[in-house]
Amino acid sequence: MSAASAKRVPVSLITGFLGAGKTTLMRHILQNVRGHRVAIVVQADGAIGSETDFLHKCGMEGCCGEEIVELPNGCLCCTVREDFLPILEALLDLEHPPEHVVIETSGLALPRPLLKAFGSPTVRNRVTVDGVITVLDAFAVASGRFGDRPAKESRATVAAKAFHHDDPVVAIFEDQLSAADLIVLNKTDLLDAAGIDTVEKAIRQVAPPAARILRASEGKVDPAILLGVGADAKADPGAYSAFSEGDGHVFAHDDFERFVIKVPEQSSVEGFLTLLQAVARKYDVLRTKGYAAVQGQSKRLAVQGVGTRFRHEFDRSLAAGADRMGRIVMIGQKGLKEAVLRAALVDAG
Incomplete structure:
Protein backbone atom coordinates (compact mmCIF):
# COMPACT_ATOMS: atom_id res chain seq x y z
CA MET A 1 0.00 0.00 0.00
CA SER A 2 1.33 3.43 -0.93
CA ALA A 3 1.72 6.25 1.61
CA ALA A 4 -1.11 8.10 -0.11
CA SER A 5 -3.54 5.22 0.16
CA ALA A 6 -2.57 4.62 3.80
CA LYS A 7 -3.96 8.04 4.71
CA ARG A 8 -7.60 8.07 5.76
CA VAL A 9 -9.85 9.42 3.03
CA PRO A 10 -12.90 11.45 4.10
CA VAL A 11 -16.23 10.12 2.82
CA SER A 12 -19.46 12.11 2.63
CA LEU A 13 -22.86 10.43 2.33
CA ILE A 14 -25.54 12.43 0.53
CA THR A 15 -29.07 11.28 1.24
CA GLY A 16 -32.53 12.67 0.66
CA PHE A 17 -35.94 11.56 -0.58
CA LEU A 18 -36.89 11.11 -4.21
CA GLY A 19 -36.63 14.36 -6.14
CA ALA A 20 -35.01 16.38 -3.36
CA GLY A 21 -32.17 17.46 -5.67
CA LYS A 22 -29.32 15.13 -4.73
CA THR A 23 -28.06 14.61 -8.28
CA THR A 24 -28.20 18.35 -8.97
CA LEU A 25 -26.11 18.89 -5.86
CA MET A 26 -23.61 16.25 -6.98
CA ARG A 27 -23.35 17.84 -10.42
CA HIS A 28 -22.70 21.20 -8.78
CA ILE A 29 -19.86 19.68 -6.74
CA LEU A 30 -18.21 18.16 -9.81
CA GLN A 31 -18.52 21.30 -11.85
CA ASN A 32 -17.16 23.60 -9.16
CA VAL A 33 -14.60 21.66 -7.14
CA ARG A 34 -11.16 22.89 -8.11
CA GLY A 35 -7.73 21.64 -7.23
CA HIS A 36 -9.02 18.50 -5.55
CA ARG A 37 -9.40 14.93 -6.75
CA VAL A 38 -12.96 14.01 -5.73
CA ALA A 39 -14.70 10.70 -6.43
CA ILE A 40 -18.45 10.65 -6.94
CA VAL A 41 -20.31 7.37 -6.39
CA VAL A 42 -23.96 7.26 -7.42
CA GLN A 43 -26.03 4.45 -5.92
CA ALA A 44 -28.43 3.61 -8.74
CA ASP A 45 -31.63 1.71 -8.16
CA GLY A 46 -31.10 -1.58 -9.97
CA ALA A 47 -34.78 -2.42 -9.68
CA ILE A 48 -35.57 0.19 -12.31
CA GLY A 49 -33.67 -1.64 -15.00
CA SER A 50 -30.60 -1.19 -17.15
CA GLU A 51 -32.49 0.44 -20.00
CA THR A 52 -32.79 3.58 -17.88
CA ASP A 53 -29.26 3.71 -16.52
CA PHE A 54 -28.94 7.16 -18.07
CA LEU A 55 -31.30 8.40 -15.38
CA HIS A 56 -28.74 7.78 -12.65
CA LYS A 57 -25.74 9.53 -14.12
CA CYS A 58 -24.34 12.45 -12.23
CA GLY A 59 -24.71 14.58 -15.32
CA MET A 60 -21.04 14.87 -16.26
CA GLU A 61 -19.97 13.60 -19.66
CA GLY A 62 -18.51 10.09 -19.44
CA CYS A 63 -19.97 9.34 -16.02
CA CYS A 64 -21.88 6.13 -16.54
CA GLY A 65 -21.64 2.40 -16.12
CA GLU A 66 -20.57 0.34 -13.13
CA GLU A 67 -16.93 1.30 -13.38
CA ILE A 68 -14.59 4.05 -12.29
CA VAL A 69 -14.32 6.79 -14.90
CA GLU A 70 -11.80 9.62 -14.86
CA LEU A 71 -13.42 12.93 -15.76
CA PRO A 72 -11.75 15.81 -17.61
CA ASN A 73 -11.42 17.84 -14.40
CA GLY A 74 -9.41 15.09 -12.69
CA CYS A 75 -12.33 13.84 -10.61
CA LEU A 76 -13.60 10.27 -10.64
CA CYS A 77 -17.13 9.03 -11.17
CA CYS A 78 -18.95 5.71 -11.05
CA THR A 79 -22.38 4.20 -10.46
CA VAL A 80 -23.24 1.13 -8.42
CA ARG A 81 -26.36 -0.99 -8.55
CA GLU A 82 -26.27 -2.34 -5.03
CA ASP A 83 -23.40 -2.42 -2.54
CA PHE A 84 -21.01 0.51 -2.89
CA LEU A 85 -18.36 -1.13 -0.68
CA PRO A 86 -16.49 -2.88 -3.57
CA ILE A 87 -16.29 0.42 -5.47
CA LEU A 88 -15.05 2.21 -2.37
CA GLU A 89 -12.32 -0.42 -1.94
CA ALA A 90 -11.36 -0.06 -5.60
CA LEU A 91 -11.09 3.72 -5.25
CA LEU A 92 -8.88 3.40 -2.18
CA ASP A 93 -6.65 0.89 -3.98
CA LEU A 94 -5.89 3.26 -6.88
CA GLU A 95 -2.30 4.38 -7.29
CA HIS A 96 -3.59 7.93 -6.92
CA PRO A 97 -6.70 7.60 -4.74
CA PRO A 98 -9.22 10.42 -4.38
CA GLU A 99 -8.83 13.06 -1.73
CA HIS A 100 -12.54 12.86 -0.93
CA VAL A 101 -15.32 10.39 -1.78
CA VAL A 102 -18.94 11.53 -2.07
CA ILE A 103 -21.65 8.87 -2.20
CA GLU A 104 -25.16 9.69 -3.39
CA THR A 105 -27.69 7.18 -2.05
CA SER A 106 -30.96 6.12 -3.61
CA GLY A 107 -33.91 8.29 -2.65
CA LEU A 108 -35.48 5.30 -0.91
CA ALA A 109 -32.36 4.32 1.03
CA LEU A 110 -32.05 4.52 4.79
CA PRO A 111 -28.66 6.05 5.65
CA ARG A 112 -27.93 4.23 8.90
CA PRO A 113 -27.73 0.70 7.44
CA LEU A 114 -25.58 2.10 4.63
CA LEU A 115 -23.23 3.68 7.14
CA LYS A 116 -22.54 0.22 8.56
CA ALA A 117 -20.45 -0.49 5.47
CA PHE A 118 -17.80 1.92 6.72
CA GLY A 119 -17.18 -0.38 9.66
CA SER A 120 -16.03 -3.15 7.31
CA PRO A 121 -12.50 -4.41 8.12
CA THR A 122 -11.45 -3.67 4.53
CA VAL A 123 -12.07 0.07 4.81
CA ARG A 124 -12.55 1.10 8.45
CA ASN A 125 -8.92 2.08 8.92
CA ARG A 126 -8.71 3.78 5.54
CA VAL A 127 -11.66 6.18 5.62
CA THR A 128 -13.32 8.63 7.96
CA VAL A 129 -16.97 9.60 7.60
CA ASP A 130 -16.85 13.34 7.05
CA GLY A 131 -20.59 13.62 7.51
CA VAL A 132 -24.10 12.83 6.34
CA ILE A 133 -25.60 15.52 4.11
CA THR A 134 -29.39 15.33 3.83
CA VAL A 135 -31.04 17.19 0.96
CA LEU A 136 -34.64 18.28 1.52
CA ASP A 137 -37.22 19.60 -0.92
CA ALA A 138 -38.44 22.65 1.00
CA PHE A 139 -41.56 23.04 -1.12
CA ALA A 140 -42.55 19.39 -0.66
CA VAL A 141 -42.22 19.68 3.11
CA ALA A 142 -44.26 22.89 3.19
CA SER A 143 -46.92 21.31 0.97
CA GLY A 144 -47.45 18.33 3.27
CA ARG A 145 -45.75 15.80 0.97
CA PHE A 146 -44.53 14.00 4.09
CA GLY A 147 -47.77 14.17 6.04
CA ASP A 148 -51.51 14.67 5.72
CA ARG A 149 -52.78 18.08 4.70
CA PRO A 150 -56.44 18.77 5.50
CA ALA A 151 -57.83 21.41 3.17
CA LYS A 152 -58.32 24.06 5.86
CA GLU A 153 -55.17 23.37 7.85
CA SER A 154 -52.62 26.14 7.99
CA ARG A 155 -49.18 25.82 6.45
CA ALA A 156 -47.56 26.10 9.87
CA THR A 157 -49.68 23.25 11.26
CA VAL A 158 -48.97 21.09 8.22
CA ALA A 159 -45.22 21.56 8.51
CA ALA A 160 -45.30 20.80 12.23
CA LYS A 161 -47.31 17.61 11.74
CA ALA A 162 -45.40 16.43 8.70
CA PHE A 163 -42.90 14.52 10.81
CA HIS A 164 -45.32 12.47 12.93
CA HIS A 165 -46.73 9.74 10.71
CA ASP A 166 -45.93 6.08 10.22
CA ASP A 167 -46.26 5.57 6.47
CA PRO A 168 -43.15 4.52 4.52
CA VAL A 169 -42.65 7.88 2.80
CA VAL A 170 -42.56 9.81 6.05
CA ALA A 171 -40.54 7.14 7.86
CA ILE A 172 -37.79 7.20 5.23
CA PHE A 173 -37.83 10.99 5.22
CA GLU A 174 -37.51 11.11 9.01
CA ASP A 175 -34.69 8.56 9.03
CA GLN A 176 -32.73 10.50 6.42
CA LEU A 177 -33.26 13.72 8.33
CA SER A 178 -32.41 12.34 11.77
CA ALA A 179 -29.04 11.03 10.50
CA ALA A 180 -27.97 14.44 9.12
CA ASP A 181 -24.91 16.40 10.08
CA LEU A 182 -25.66 19.01 7.41
CA ILE A 183 -29.12 19.71 5.98
CA VAL A 184 -29.38 21.33 2.56
CA LEU A 185 -32.82 22.91 2.41
CA ASN A 186 -33.17 22.91 -1.36
CA LYS A 187 -35.68 24.59 -3.70
CA THR A 188 -36.16 27.52 -1.35
CA ASP A 189 -36.82 29.69 -4.40
CA LEU A 190 -40.30 28.11 -4.49
CA LEU A 191 -41.25 29.51 -1.06
CA ASP A 192 -41.47 32.92 0.52
CA ALA A 193 -39.44 33.86 3.60
CA ALA A 194 -42.26 32.93 6.01
CA GLY A 195 -42.64 29.53 4.36
CA ILE A 196 -38.93 28.79 4.65
CA ASP A 197 -38.91 29.78 8.31
CA THR A 198 -41.87 27.48 8.99
CA VAL A 199 -40.16 24.54 7.32
CA GLU A 200 -36.96 25.12 9.26
CA LYS A 201 -38.86 25.12 12.55
CA ALA A 202 -40.50 21.82 11.66
CA ILE A 203 -37.17 20.33 10.63
CA ARG A 204 -35.64 21.28 13.95
CA GLN A 205 -38.16 19.01 15.69
CA VAL A 206 -36.56 15.94 14.12
CA ALA A 207 -33.03 16.90 13.09
CA PRO A 208 -30.06 16.36 15.43
CA PRO A 209 -29.48 19.50 17.51
CA ALA A 210 -25.98 19.97 16.10
CA ALA A 211 -27.07 19.66 12.46
CA ARG A 212 -26.48 22.78 10.40
CA ILE A 213 -29.15 23.96 7.93
CA LEU A 214 -28.19 25.64 4.67
CA ARG A 215 -30.75 27.20 2.35
CA ALA A 216 -30.20 26.53 -1.34
CA SER A 217 -31.71 26.69 -4.79
CA GLU A 218 -30.74 24.32 -7.61
CA GLY A 219 -28.33 22.60 -5.23
CA LYS A 220 -25.94 25.54 -5.33
CA VAL A 221 -23.88 25.16 -2.18
CA ASP A 222 -20.17 25.91 -1.95
CA PRO A 223 -18.33 22.56 -2.33
CA ALA A 224 -15.87 23.73 0.32
CA ILE A 225 -18.77 23.63 2.80
CA LEU A 226 -20.19 20.34 1.56
CA LEU A 227 -16.82 18.60 1.67
CA GLY A 228 -15.74 20.12 4.94
CA VAL A 229 -18.49 19.06 7.32
CA GLY A 230 -16.01 17.47 9.71
CA ALA A 231 -18.45 15.50 11.87
CA ASP A 232 -16.14 14.54 14.73
CA ALA A 233 -18.53 11.92 16.08
CA LYS A 234 -17.97 9.90 12.94
CA ALA A 235 -14.18 9.89 13.00
CA ASP A 236 -14.19 6.14 13.71
CA PRO A 237 -16.19 4.36 10.99
CA GLY A 238 -16.06 1.20 13.05
CA ALA A 239 -18.61 2.73 15.40
CA TYR A 240 -21.26 2.17 12.75
CA SER A 241 -21.00 -1.60 13.11
CA ALA A 242 -23.09 -1.16 16.26
CA PHE A 243 -26.13 -0.19 14.19
CA SER A 244 -28.63 -3.01 13.79
CA GLU A 245 -31.11 -3.45 11.00
CA GLY A 246 -33.83 -2.87 13.55
CA ASP A 247 -32.74 0.60 14.54
CA GLY A 248 -35.44 3.16 13.84
CA HIS A 249 -37.91 2.79 10.97
CA VAL A 250 -36.95 0.22 8.35
CA PHE A 251 -38.93 0.09 5.13
CA ALA A 252 -37.74 -2.07 2.25
CA HIS A 253 -38.07 -1.03 -1.34
Whole structure:
Protein backbone atom coordinates (compact mmCIF):
# COMPACT_ATOMS: atom_id res chain seq x y z
CA MET A 1 0.00 0.00 0.00
CA SER A 2 1.33 3.43 -0.93
CA ALA A 3 1.72 6.25 1.61
CA ALA A 4 -1.11 8.10 -0.11
CA SER A 5 -3.54 5.22 0.16
CA ALA A 6 -2.57 4.62 3.80
CA LYS A 7 -3.96 8.04 4.71
CA ARG A 8 -7.60 8.07 5.76
CA VAL A 9 -9.85 9.42 3.03
CA PRO A 10 -12.90 11.45 4.10
CA VAL A 11 -16.23 10.12 2.82
CA SER A 12 -19.46 12.11 2.63
CA LEU A 13 -22.86 10.43 2.33
CA ILE A 14 -25.54 12.43 0.53
CA THR A 15 -29.07 11.28 1.24
CA GLY A 16 -32.53 12.67 0.66
CA PHE A 17 -35.94 11.56 -0.58
CA LEU A 18 -36.89 11.11 -4.21
CA GLY A 19 -36.63 14.36 -6.14
CA ALA A 20 -35.01 16.38 -3.36
CA GLY A 21 -32.17 17.46 -5.67
CA LYS A 22 -29.32 15.13 -4.73
CA THR A 23 -28.06 14.61 -8.28
CA THR A 24 -28.20 18.35 -8.97
CA LEU A 25 -26.11 18.89 -5.86
CA MET A 26 -23.61 16.25 -6.98
CA ARG A 27 -23.35 17.84 -10.42
CA HIS A 28 -22.70 21.20 -8.78
CA ILE A 29 -19.86 19.68 -6.74
CA LEU A 30 -18.21 18.16 -9.81
CA GLN A 31 -18.52 21.30 -11.85
CA ASN A 32 -17.16 23.60 -9.16
CA VAL A 33 -14.60 21.66 -7.14
CA ARG A 34 -11.16 22.89 -8.11
CA GLY A 35 -7.73 21.64 -7.23
CA HIS A 36 -9.02 18.50 -5.55
CA ARG A 37 -9.40 14.93 -6.75
CA VAL A 38 -12.96 14.01 -5.73
CA ALA A 39 -14.70 10.70 -6.43
CA ILE A 40 -18.45 10.65 -6.94
CA VAL A 41 -20.31 7.37 -6.39
CA VAL A 42 -23.96 7.26 -7.42
CA GLN A 43 -26.03 4.45 -5.92
CA ALA A 44 -28.43 3.61 -8.74
CA ASP A 45 -31.63 1.71 -8.16
CA GLY A 46 -31.10 -1.58 -9.97
CA ALA A 47 -34.78 -2.42 -9.68
CA ILE A 48 -35.57 0.19 -12.31
CA GLY A 49 -33.67 -1.64 -15.00
CA SER A 50 -30.60 -1.19 -17.15
CA GLU A 51 -32.49 0.44 -20.00
CA THR A 52 -32.79 3.58 -17.88
CA ASP A 53 -29.26 3.71 -16.52
CA PHE A 54 -28.94 7.16 -18.07
CA LEU A 55 -31.30 8.40 -15.38
CA HIS A 56 -28.74 7.78 -12.65
CA LYS A 57 -25.74 9.53 -14.12
CA CYS A 58 -24.34 12.45 -12.23
CA GLY A 59 -24.71 14.58 -15.32
CA MET A 60 -21.04 14.87 -16.26
CA GLU A 61 -19.97 13.60 -19.66
CA GLY A 62 -18.51 10.09 -19.44
CA CYS A 63 -19.97 9.34 -16.02
CA CYS A 64 -21.88 6.13 -16.54
CA GLY A 65 -21.64 2.40 -16.12
CA GLU A 66 -20.57 0.34 -13.13
CA GLU A 67 -16.93 1.30 -13.38
CA ILE A 68 -14.59 4.05 -12.29
CA VAL A 69 -14.32 6.79 -14.90
CA GLU A 70 -11.80 9.62 -14.86
CA LEU A 71 -13.42 12.93 -15.76
CA PRO A 72 -11.75 15.81 -17.61
CA ASN A 73 -11.42 17.84 -14.40
CA GLY A 74 -9.41 15.09 -12.69
CA CYS A 75 -12.33 13.84 -10.61
CA LEU A 76 -13.60 10.27 -10.64
CA CYS A 77 -17.13 9.03 -11.17
CA CYS A 78 -18.95 5.71 -11.05
CA THR A 79 -22.38 4.20 -10.46
CA VAL A 80 -23.24 1.13 -8.42
CA ARG A 81 -26.36 -0.99 -8.55
CA GLU A 82 -26.27 -2.34 -5.03
CA ASP A 83 -23.40 -2.42 -2.54
CA PHE A 84 -21.01 0.51 -2.89
CA LEU A 85 -18.36 -1.13 -0.68
CA PRO A 86 -16.49 -2.88 -3.57
CA ILE A 87 -16.29 0.42 -5.47
CA LEU A 88 -15.05 2.21 -2.37
CA GLU A 89 -12.32 -0.42 -1.94
CA ALA A 90 -11.36 -0.06 -5.60
CA LEU A 91 -11.09 3.72 -5.25
CA LEU A 92 -8.88 3.40 -2.18
CA ASP A 93 -6.65 0.89 -3.98
CA LEU A 94 -5.89 3.26 -6.88
CA GLU A 95 -2.30 4.38 -7.29
CA HIS A 96 -3.59 7.93 -6.92
CA PRO A 97 -6.70 7.60 -4.74
CA PRO A 98 -9.22 10.42 -4.38
CA GLU A 99 -8.83 13.06 -1.73
CA HIS A 100 -12.54 12.86 -0.93
CA VAL A 101 -15.32 10.39 -1.78
CA VAL A 102 -18.94 11.53 -2.07
CA ILE A 103 -21.65 8.87 -2.20
CA GLU A 104 -25.16 9.69 -3.39
CA THR A 105 -27.69 7.18 -2.05
CA SER A 106 -30.96 6.12 -3.61
CA GLY A 107 -33.91 8.29 -2.65
CA LEU A 108 -35.48 5.30 -0.91
CA ALA A 109 -32.36 4.32 1.03
CA LEU A 110 -32.05 4.52 4.79
CA PRO A 111 -28.66 6.05 5.65
CA ARG A 112 -27.93 4.23 8.90
CA PRO A 113 -27.73 0.70 7.44
CA LEU A 114 -25.58 2.10 4.63
CA LEU A 115 -23.23 3.68 7.14
CA LYS A 116 -22.54 0.22 8.56
CA ALA A 117 -20.45 -0.49 5.47
CA PHE A 118 -17.80 1.92 6.72
CA GLY A 119 -17.18 -0.38 9.66
CA SER A 120 -16.03 -3.15 7.31
CA PRO A 121 -12.50 -4.41 8.12
CA THR A 122 -11.45 -3.67 4.53
CA VAL A 123 -12.07 0.07 4.81
CA ARG A 124 -12.55 1.10 8.45
CA ASN A 125 -8.92 2.08 8.92
CA ARG A 126 -8.71 3.78 5.54
CA VAL A 127 -11.66 6.18 5.62
CA THR A 128 -13.32 8.63 7.96
CA VAL A 129 -16.97 9.60 7.60
CA ASP A 130 -16.85 13.34 7.05
CA GLY A 131 -20.59 13.62 7.51
CA VAL A 132 -24.10 12.83 6.34
CA ILE A 133 -25.60 15.52 4.11
CA THR A 134 -29.39 15.33 3.83
CA VAL A 135 -31.04 17.19 0.96
CA LEU A 136 -34.64 18.28 1.52
CA ASP A 137 -37.22 19.60 -0.92
CA ALA A 138 -38.44 22.65 1.00
CA PHE A 139 -41.56 23.04 -1.12
CA ALA A 140 -42.55 19.39 -0.66
CA VAL A 141 -42.22 19.68 3.11
CA ALA A 142 -44.26 22.89 3.19
CA SER A 143 -46.92 21.31 0.97
CA GLY A 144 -47.45 18.33 3.27
CA ARG A 145 -45.75 15.80 0.97
CA PHE A 146 -44.53 14.00 4.09
CA GLY A 147 -47.77 14.17 6.04
CA ASP A 148 -51.51 14.67 5.72
CA ARG A 149 -52.78 18.08 4.70
CA PRO A 150 -56.44 18.77 5.50
CA ALA A 151 -57.83 21.41 3.17
CA LYS A 152 -58.32 24.06 5.86
CA GLU A 153 -55.17 23.37 7.85
CA SER A 154 -52.62 26.14 7.99
CA ARG A 155 -49.18 25.82 6.45
CA ALA A 156 -47.56 26.10 9.87
CA THR A 157 -49.68 23.25 11.26
CA VAL A 158 -48.97 21.09 8.22
CA ALA A 159 -45.22 21.56 8.51
CA ALA A 160 -45.30 20.80 12.23
CA LYS A 161 -47.31 17.61 11.74
CA ALA A 162 -45.40 16.43 8.70
CA PHE A 163 -42.90 14.52 10.81
CA HIS A 164 -45.32 12.47 12.93
CA HIS A 165 -46.73 9.74 10.71
CA ASP A 166 -45.93 6.08 10.22
CA ASP A 167 -46.26 5.57 6.47
CA PRO A 168 -43.15 4.52 4.52
CA VAL A 169 -42.65 7.88 2.80
CA VAL A 170 -42.56 9.81 6.05
CA ALA A 171 -40.54 7.14 7.86
CA ILE A 172 -37.79 7.20 5.23
CA PHE A 173 -37.83 10.99 5.22
CA GLU A 174 -37.51 11.11 9.01
CA ASP A 175 -34.69 8.56 9.03
CA GLN A 176 -32.73 10.50 6.42
CA LEU A 177 -33.26 13.72 8.33
CA SER A 178 -32.41 12.34 11.77
CA ALA A 179 -29.04 11.03 10.50
CA ALA A 180 -27.97 14.44 9.12
CA ASP A 181 -24.91 16.40 10.08
CA LEU A 182 -25.66 19.01 7.41
CA ILE A 183 -29.12 19.71 5.98
CA VAL A 184 -29.38 21.33 2.56
CA LEU A 185 -32.82 22.91 2.41
CA ASN A 186 -33.17 22.91 -1.36
CA LYS A 187 -35.68 24.59 -3.70
CA THR A 188 -36.16 27.52 -1.35
CA ASP A 189 -36.82 29.69 -4.40
CA LEU A 190 -40.30 28.11 -4.49
CA LEU A 191 -41.25 29.51 -1.06
CA ASP A 192 -41.47 32.92 0.52
CA ALA A 193 -39.44 33.86 3.60
CA ALA A 194 -42.26 32.93 6.01
CA GLY A 195 -42.64 29.53 4.36
CA ILE A 196 -38.93 28.79 4.65
CA ASP A 197 -38.91 29.78 8.31
CA THR A 198 -41.87 27.48 8.99
CA VAL A 199 -40.16 24.54 7.32
CA GLU A 200 -36.96 25.12 9.26
CA LYS A 201 -38.86 25.12 12.55
CA ALA A 202 -40.50 21.82 11.66
CA ILE A 203 -37.17 20.33 10.63
CA ARG A 204 -35.64 21.28 13.95
CA GLN A 205 -38.16 19.01 15.69
CA VAL A 206 -36.56 15.94 14.12
CA ALA A 207 -33.03 16.90 13.09
CA PRO A 208 -30.06 16.36 15.43
CA PRO A 209 -29.48 19.50 17.51
CA ALA A 210 -25.98 19.97 16.10
CA ALA A 211 -27.07 19.66 12.46
CA ARG A 212 -26.48 22.78 10.40
CA ILE A 213 -29.15 23.96 7.93
CA LEU A 214 -28.19 25.64 4.67
CA ARG A 215 -30.75 27.20 2.35
CA ALA A 216 -30.20 26.53 -1.34
CA SER A 217 -31.71 26.69 -4.79
CA GLU A 218 -30.74 24.32 -7.61
CA GLY A 219 -28.33 22.60 -5.23
CA LYS A 220 -25.94 25.54 -5.33
CA VAL A 221 -23.88 25.16 -2.18
CA ASP A 222 -20.17 25.91 -1.95
CA PRO A 223 -18.33 22.56 -2.33
CA ALA A 224 -15.87 23.73 0.32
CA ILE A 225 -18.77 23.63 2.80
CA LEU A 226 -20.19 20.34 1.56
CA LEU A 227 -16.82 18.60 1.67
CA GLY A 228 -15.74 20.12 4.94
CA VAL A 229 -18.49 19.06 7.32
CA GLY A 230 -16.01 17.47 9.71
CA ALA A 231 -18.45 15.50 11.87
CA ASP A 232 -16.14 14.54 14.73
CA ALA A 233 -18.53 11.92 16.08
CA LYS A 234 -17.97 9.90 12.94
CA ALA A 235 -14.18 9.89 13.00
CA ASP A 236 -14.19 6.14 13.71
CA PRO A 237 -16.19 4.36 10.99
CA GLY A 238 -16.06 1.20 13.05
CA ALA A 239 -18.61 2.73 15.40
CA TYR A 240 -21.26 2.17 12.75
CA SER A 241 -21.00 -1.60 13.11
CA ALA A 242 -23.09 -1.16 16.26
CA PHE A 243 -26.13 -0.19 14.19
CA SER A 244 -28.63 -3.01 13.79
CA GLU A 245 -31.11 -3.45 11.00
CA GLY A 246 -33.83 -2.87 13.55
CA ASP A 247 -32.74 0.60 14.54
CA GLY A 248 -35.44 3.16 13.84
CA HIS A 249 -37.91 2.79 10.97
CA VAL A 250 -36.95 0.22 8.35
CA PHE A 251 -38.93 0.09 5.13
CA ALA A 252 -37.74 -2.07 2.25
CA HIS A 253 -38.07 -1.03 -1.34
CA ASP A 254 -40.97 -3.50 -1.39
CA ASP A 255 -43.06 -0.70 0.11
CA PHE A 256 -42.81 1.08 -3.23
CA GLU A 257 -43.55 0.32 -6.87
CA ARG A 258 -41.28 1.34 -9.76
CA PHE A 259 -42.19 0.99 -13.39
CA VAL A 260 -40.48 1.82 -16.67
CA ILE A 261 -43.14 2.68 -19.22
CA LYS A 262 -42.49 3.06 -22.93
CA VAL A 263 -44.35 6.00 -24.41
CA PRO A 264 -44.90 6.86 -28.08
CA GLU A 265 -43.78 10.04 -29.79
CA GLN A 266 -45.74 12.99 -28.42
CA SER A 267 -47.53 15.62 -30.46
CA SER A 268 -46.57 18.53 -28.17
CA VAL A 269 -44.52 19.36 -25.11
CA GLU A 270 -47.40 21.08 -23.34
CA GLY A 271 -49.78 18.21 -23.94
CA PHE A 272 -47.31 15.64 -22.61
CA LEU A 273 -46.54 17.63 -19.46
CA THR A 274 -50.24 18.15 -18.81
CA LEU A 275 -50.78 14.41 -19.16
CA LEU A 276 -47.92 13.57 -16.78
CA GLN A 277 -49.23 16.02 -14.19
CA ALA A 278 -52.74 14.59 -14.44
CA VAL A 279 -51.47 11.01 -14.02
CA ALA A 280 -49.23 11.96 -11.09
CA ARG A 281 -52.13 13.72 -9.37
CA LYS A 282 -54.68 10.96 -9.95
CA TYR A 283 -52.46 8.05 -8.91
CA ASP A 284 -50.28 9.84 -6.33
CA VAL A 285 -47.03 9.23 -8.21
CA LEU A 286 -44.09 10.28 -6.04
CA ARG A 287 -41.40 10.57 -8.69
CA THR A 288 -41.41 10.74 -12.49
CA LYS A 289 -38.28 10.79 -14.59
CA GLY A 290 -37.45 10.00 -18.19
CA TYR A 291 -37.70 11.22 -21.75
CA ALA A 292 -39.89 11.24 -24.85
CA ALA A 293 -39.61 12.18 -28.48
CA VAL A 294 -41.78 15.09 -29.68
CA GLN A 295 -43.02 15.55 -33.22
CA GLY A 296 -40.90 17.99 -35.19
CA GLN A 297 -38.07 17.95 -32.62
CA SER A 298 -34.64 16.45 -33.31
CA LYS A 299 -33.78 16.28 -29.59
CA ARG A 300 -35.45 14.20 -26.94
CA LEU A 301 -37.54 15.84 -24.23
CA ALA A 302 -36.18 15.04 -20.74
CA VAL A 303 -38.70 15.37 -17.92
CA GLN A 304 -38.43 15.23 -14.15
CA GLY A 305 -41.33 15.36 -11.75
CA VAL A 306 -41.80 15.46 -7.99
CA GLY A 307 -45.48 14.85 -7.41
CA THR A 308 -47.20 17.19 -9.86
CA ARG A 309 -44.26 19.61 -10.18
CA PHE A 310 -42.41 19.05 -13.46
CA ARG A 311 -39.33 20.39 -15.17
CA HIS A 312 -38.31 19.70 -18.74
CA GLU A 313 -35.64 20.40 -21.33
CA PHE A 314 -34.47 19.16 -24.71
CA ASP A 315 -31.22 17.50 -23.72
CA ARG A 316 -29.90 15.12 -26.36
CA SER A 317 -30.07 14.78 -30.12
CA LEU A 318 -31.90 11.80 -31.57
CA ALA A 319 -30.11 10.22 -34.51
CA ALA A 320 -31.98 10.07 -37.80
CA GLY A 321 -33.94 6.84 -37.93
CA ALA A 322 -33.45 6.18 -34.21
CA ASP A 323 -36.13 4.63 -32.04
CA ARG A 324 -38.50 7.44 -31.03
CA MET A 325 -40.15 5.53 -28.22
CA GLY A 326 -39.68 7.27 -24.89
CA ARG A 327 -39.01 5.80 -21.45
CA ILE A 328 -40.69 7.10 -18.32
CA VAL A 329 -39.90 5.86 -14.81
CA MET A 330 -42.70 6.26 -12.28
CA ILE A 331 -42.34 5.53 -8.57
CA GLY A 332 -45.13 5.37 -6.02
CA GLN A 333 -46.22 3.52 -2.92
CA LYS A 334 -47.28 -0.11 -2.88
CA GLY A 335 -50.48 -0.63 -4.81
CA LEU A 336 -49.58 1.55 -7.77
CA LYS A 337 -50.57 -0.44 -10.88
CA GLU A 338 -48.28 -0.63 -13.90
CA ALA A 339 -51.13 -1.49 -16.27
CA VAL A 340 -53.12 1.53 -15.14
CA LEU A 341 -50.19 3.90 -15.60
CA ARG A 342 -49.33 2.41 -18.97
CA ALA A 343 -52.90 2.80 -20.19
CA ALA A 344 -53.05 6.39 -18.93
CA LEU A 345 -49.78 7.36 -20.65
CA VAL A 346 -49.88 5.30 -23.82
CA ASP A 347 -53.56 5.36 -24.69
CA ALA A 348 -53.82 9.09 -24.03
CA GLY A 349 -50.48 9.80 -25.72
